[in-house]
Amino acid sequence: MAVHNDLGKWGEDYAAEYLLKKGYEVISRDWRLGKRDIDIVARTEDGLTVVFVEVKTRATDVIVSPEDAVDERKIKSIGWAANAYVKEFQIYDDIRFDIITIVGTKPQDASLEHIIDAFNPVLAMNGNH
Template sequence: MAAHNELGKWGEETAVRYLKRKGLYIRHRDWHCGHKDIDIVATDEYGTQVIFVEVKTRSNTLFTEPELAVDREKIANLRSAANAYVKQFRINADLRFDIVTVVGTSDADVVVNHIENAF
């Protein structure tokens, strides 16, 4: 597997651990609807809110902040996938879209930033 794929996989694992520590329940990871995907689908501790999470992982921020990679096209694709998810699982809860950024190359130097209600 390419190094960037390994970094991305590690970033998603890190994000899942972080969200669980915050008390969220992970419903699905890497959920697909055609070519569109949702990195993490979580719920709050009461199940009253479904949270669609986009994870962006970078080894450093020399060129740009990772959350800036979530552009209009990515937001539109995520909303489309979330709509399909809601229909498929008959979700009747509040919805939220978050971004979790993971910067670093190991657990020793990682910085996690959770942007709630990102869009």
């Protein structure tokens, strides 16, 4: 596995641990629909909202910040995958889309930011990100 894949896997594990500590229930990890994927699907601590979480991990934020890597194309892809997930698992709860950014390579030096309600794929699909 390439180093960036190792870093991405570590980042998703770190993000899932963070969510669990915050009281979220992690429902799915690395859910796929063809080439589209959702990193983490979780339920909020109150149980009322299903959250689709995009995790972006970078060793450093020198080139581009992790949250800037979630561009309009990625938002649309997540939206398509989330729509399929909602239909497949018959989700009737509120949903939202979060981003967790991690900069660093190990827990001791990593900074994690949880951006709640970071984007709306419907707006992106209509050209109004």
